Amino acid sequence: MKTLRSLAISLAVLVFIIAWVFPILWSVLNSFKTEQDILAYPPKFFFEPTLAAYREVLFGSQSILPNVWSSFVISIGTTVLTMILAIPAAYALARLRVPGKRGAGFYILATQMLPPVGIIIPYFLVLRNIGWMDTYQGIIIIYLSFSLPFAIWLMVSYFEDIPFEMEEAAAVDGAGRLTTLWRIIIPQVKGGIAVTVVFVFLNAWNEFLFAVVLSGNTVRPVTIAMFNFVSVEQTLWAQLAAVSVIAMLPVVVLGVIAQQHIVKGLTVGAVKGGGRR
Amino acid sequence: MTARGHVKVEKVAKLHGQVAALKGVDFDIRPGEFFALLGPSGSGKSTTLRLLAGLDKPTRGRILFDGKDVTALDAQHRDVAMVFQSYALYPHMTVRQNIAFPLEMAKTPKTEMAERVEDAARKVSIQHLLDRRPGQLSGGQQQRCALARAIVRRSGLFLLDEPLSNLDAKLRLETRAELKKLQRSLGVTAVYVTHDQEEALTLADRMAVFMEGEIRQIGSPAEVFARPNSIDIAGFIGSPPMNLMKARLDNGTPVLAGRPLPLRVKQQAGEIVVGVRPSAITIGEEGMPARVDLVENLGDNAIFDLSFDGGLVRARGPDPLAFAEGQQVAISFDAKDIHLFDAASGHRLEAA
Amino acid sequence: MPVAGPNIAGEPDALPGLTGHDRISARREKRFATALLAPAFLALIATTTFPLLFLIWISTQRMDLAMPFMDGFAGVDNYRQLLADPRFWRSLVLSLVYTVSTVVLQVVIGLALALLLMKMKRGQTLFRIIAILPVVLSPAIVGMVWRSFMLTPEFGVIDYLAISAGLGSQNWLGDPTMAMISVIVIHTWQWTPFAFMVLLASLAALPDEIYEAARIDRAGAWQRFIRITLPLLRPAIVMVIIMRTMVALTAFAAIYVVTAGGPGTATEILNLYAYRKSFTELSLGYGSALAVALLIVTLLISAVLFLMRRERAA
Incomplete structure (x- = not known):
């Protein structure tokens, strides 16, 4: 009975691993194959690995390096702007006596009910009119619509963990409000800021709907650029796999680094909006 | 320079909305005085x-x-020094930086700052801990660090918010x-x-x-203890x-309990409350009858819970074994140890 | 809770000694807070509230980028058209099917895995890392990977498995029903680890003593699950349901990449319909009305879910 149960558990665990790891692993394997190896039937698990696809994707005529750059500019720009706006706001919501604080919190939540498609239609018209289509500022500003509420909520939860005596002690010690915020409070939420930065970066890197509508020849993140390798006439399978792996790399690295905090980030973010892409 | 640290509080009230946390208090604190604000929680002292x-x-x-x-x-x-109940040490700073922070805010020159930090740390014997962080200190050391941060200001007024309540019993006494001693030597x-x-x-x-x-x-504590002005x-x-x-x-x-007590007050009649401290009650053969319900043995003395006149009376006696539970005894007390209060108003009644 | 003295609360404030310093400092704190909040709130208003109002305005217009000469005020015409539009109703049904099936699958599989792995003493970190992988990936990339390397006829791995199992090669994304099932599976694949992680964390937070007490009270494993685990886990489960529902209703990238709503309109959930109407067919006015409809559906469903949560909590 006991052994039967542990056998069942092991089996389920194995299925779980295979089901969730395989698609990713398979993409990685394919990215090291030649076109023929990918198209082989039955699928080949053992083959002679080659870097040809990566060479082509990175340094070939259709190099995606500009697109990787584009993705980084968008994600870093969004992250920096979001944090500059979110940290002071979160501090005020978490710590200060503001009338209508609950209303403000509810407003932030409510903004997340609006489906992204409902945001992009009006923004498309606005950006087209002011000539901001295919610009970094256009896409970064609209990314605030999902990154900012998420970052505020996550940061509020970190600010709330700090005892109130911190501000009081600093005040008695002669520090003004801004000095207190900068010297006493911010250093204590460094960890929270790091986690928030990771999540905002992830969400910006992964965003797709806004990018599809707003991107062009200048601003063209990897998630959009991968379609370069898929066309009606032919699909460049190996290169597509290589691009997918390159696009996965930064977020997987960040995700693994932040894995301890990921549940908190996901729950705060998703209740309050961030998990939407 | 005249003595610093004189505090005068005039008719101060604090309302939170319609709720009064403080209903108007007046008091004077003399320079160099150790002044306690005592009261149960929610009484307005904090x-x-x-x-x-x-x-x-x-x-x-x-x-x-x-x-x-x-x-x-x-x-x-305001330039006052304060020690918080939770100490409120800045966890991301070393002890040295914690102590230096108020000086830094006052833009004290670097060399003077270093000197004064060392000096404050020496006064509370934590000079060997200056490069640690608060998280690496024991509760007692944290408390000293908080004290040093207050001392370093050289402020004339120290505010202490239950600074001992987070220490264990033994350390608290020390x-x-x-x-x-520290307060005396600083003269604050x-x-x-x-x-x-x-x-x-x-x-x-x-x-x-x-x-x-x-x-x-x-x-003064002696006055309040000897002549509490209300029930x-x-x-x-x-205790x-x-x-x-x-x-x-x-x-x-x-x-x-049907017996006249050997003292008189001006007031002629009415309901009153008689107060006697447990240490003033003598248990013996003579006096008013009571019964021992429970003996709380404290080692070198004991507290006896007695049934008396349909209620509970507690007496402190030197010998835990002098009386057994269930024993019938008699209690008595001196006239000078009797406190009288008006039952209705709660005010103290003075013996005539 | 301090009690107001009878003579204090009612005292007129014009008494001598009134300083009101507390109100002055409260005002100062309010000003500081406002200064900190204002930039973020202006940004939020500009990126969410303004678009919402503009969206509603657009939805009352005839606005067609392909036929700009027809543009003009349309009143509720778009909404009238919408109510009579079978493609709208079909997309709404698809949205509900997609949402309900993916959410149920995520919660059931996620809970089952969490319960299984709870018992594992070693290797939980490995699982957490594995579970994080799909969750942090872009749905667009996930869609691309599935579409290309898993579901392509002949050399896709799933198709290979189907052939090996004797089911023959299937047109996974070409057949209407199969396409819908495929996009549901892909969404479930990506997000079940999320439900798993949240539920595992909640399970781990339940105190052991409760289970020990229940065992002393002679509750069997099944009874412990039904009578203790589920009720204690209910808040977490409801939270997962709410979060996943909101995301499923506005799922876009994976479906767009895998089927683009097709074949035909077989996987065109309401969100995709609004997008296609606006940016493929360029009818921004009608597309906006569809987006507003999606907003209303989202609000209705979340209202029901939040009511459910409150009722259970009470």
Whole structure:
């Protein structure tokens, strides 16, 4: 009975691993194959690995390096702007006596009910009119619509963990409000800021709907650029796999680094909006 | 320079919406005095301390430091030192940086700062811990670090918010004595908030007893202990608390359990309460009948719970084995140890 | 809770000694807070509230980028058209099917895995890392990987498995029903680890003593699950349901990449319909009305879910 149960558990665990790891692993394997190896039937698990696809994707005529750059500019720009706006706001919501604080919190939540498609239609018209289509500022500003509420909520939860005596002690010690915020409070939420930065970066890197509508020849993140390798006439399978792996790399690295905090980030973010892409 | 650290509080009240946390208090603290604010939680003592620190502002009234009106000043401009109950050490700074922080805010020159930090640390014997972070210190060391951060200011006024309550019992006794010595040697005024009447009695030069947002009595610990001015204070100060027994007046003589007591008051008749401290009660053969219900053996003395006149009376006696549970005894007490209160108003009645 | 004295609360404030310093400092704190909040709130208003109002305005217009000469005020015409539009109703049904099936699958599989792995003493970190992988990936990339390397006929791995199992090669994304099932599976694949992680964390937070007490009270494993685990886990489960529902209703990238709503309109959930109407067919006015409809559906469903949560909590 006991052994039967542990056998069942092991089996389920194995299925779980295979089901969730395989698609990713398979993409990685394919990215090291030649076109023929990918198209082989039955699928080949053992083959002679080659870097040809990566060479082509990175340094070939259709190099995606500009697109990787584009993705980084968008994600870093969004992250920096979001944090500059979110940290002071979160501090005020978490710590200060503001009338209508609950209303403000509810407003932030409510903004997340609006489906992204409902945001992009009006923004498309606005950006087209002011000539901001295919610009970094256009896409970064609209990314605030999902990154900012998420970052505020996550940061509020970190600010709330700090005892109130911190501000009081600093005040008695002669520090003004801004000095207190900068010297006493911010250093204590460094960890929270790091986690928030990771999540905002992830969400910006992964965003797709806004990018599809707003991107062009200048601003063209990897998630959009991968379609370069898929066309009606032919699909460049190996290169597509290589691009997918390159696009996965930064977020997987960040995700693994932040894995301890990921549940908190996901729950705060998703209740309050961030998990939407 | 005249002595610094004179505090005057005039008609200070604090309302939170319609709820009064403090209903208007007046008191004076003399320079160099150790002044305790004593009271149960929610009595207004902490509110008063926060108002003195400038962390909150009063709804009404004035606060003066050395004759200067500071009511409108924020905490950062008041130049008072404060030790918080939780110590409120900055966890991301070393002990040295913690202590230096108030000096840094006052833009003290670097060399002077280093000297004063060392000096403050030496006064509380933590000079060997200066490069640690608060998280690496024991509770007692953290408390000293908080003290050093207060000392380094050389402020004339120290505010202490239950600074001993997070220490274990043994350390609390040691620190209590040290705190008093430190305050004397620095010559500063200390305002000390506590709910522990024993702490107030041992530390304070004078104390204010807070209840329900008001000061009920101000005086030296000895005065308050010897002549509590109301039933509430009599019941709050002393451990175990004073026995309070219902009685009535007959022609100005209190009658307890059918027996007249050997003293008189001006008032002729009415319901009164007789108070006697447990240590003032003698258990023996003579006196009023009582029965031993429970003996709390404290080692070198004992507290006896007695049934008396349909109620509970507690007496402190030197010998835990003198009386057994269930034994019939008699209790007596001296006239000088009797406190009389008016049952209706709770006020103290003076013996004529 | 301090009690107001009878003579204090009612005291007129014009008494001598009134300083009101507390109100002055409260005002100062309010000003500081406002200064900190204002930039973020202006940004939020500009990126969410303004678009919402503009969206509603657009939905009352005839606005067609392909036929700009027809543009003009349309009143509720778009909404009238919408109510009579079978493609709208079909997309709404698809949205509900997609949402309900993916959410149920995520919660059931996620809970089952969490319960299984709870018992594992070693290797939980490995699982957490594995579970994080799909969750942090872009749905667009996930869609691309599935579409290309898993579901392509002949050399896709799933198709290979189907052939090996004797089911023959399937047109996974070409057949209407199969396409819908495929996009549901892909969404479930990506997000079940999320439900798993949240539920595992909640399970781990339940105190052991409760289970020990229940065992002393002679509750069997099944009874412990039904009577203790589920009720204690209910808040977490409801939270997962709410979060996943909101995301499923506005799922876009994976479906767009895998089927683009096709074949035909077989996987065109309401969100995709609004997008296609606006940016493929360029009818921004009608597309906006569809987006507003999606907003209303989202609000209705979340209202029901939040009510459910409150009722259970009470």
